[in-house]
Amino acid sequence: MHVEKAEAYAKYWLEPVELASSYAFDAKELNQLRKLVTENKALFEQKWHEYFS
Template sequence: MPTILRNGPYRFYFYSNERAEPPHVHVQRERFFAKFWLNPVVLASSIRFASHELRAIQRIVEDHRNNFLEVWNEHAGD
């Protein structure tokens, strides 16, 4: 489960065994979790995050989308 980015209290990562799914990133803060699709950036699921926090996280995902896709594609090509 490689960590791609740490931004404030958030850790952005993906699971190496999820390559069969479309590109996405997981986000964690303590016991709060979310998953965002990357093409386009859309919330896939969330546990415990408030909607205002999810909007802020989505902006971070949008800002780092190209980097997330690059790392995803590097791992998917292994």
């Protein structure tokens, strides 16, 4: 999962949900992003499979 905001960037793996890399997000923002990724993991995986199947 890739997240971009202005000059900030983060990449999360979905299995397991884990931060792969980040640039310019602070710890609070990274925690909020991780929570959003975790809460929406099933939807992200579903959309991934729909797109690439």
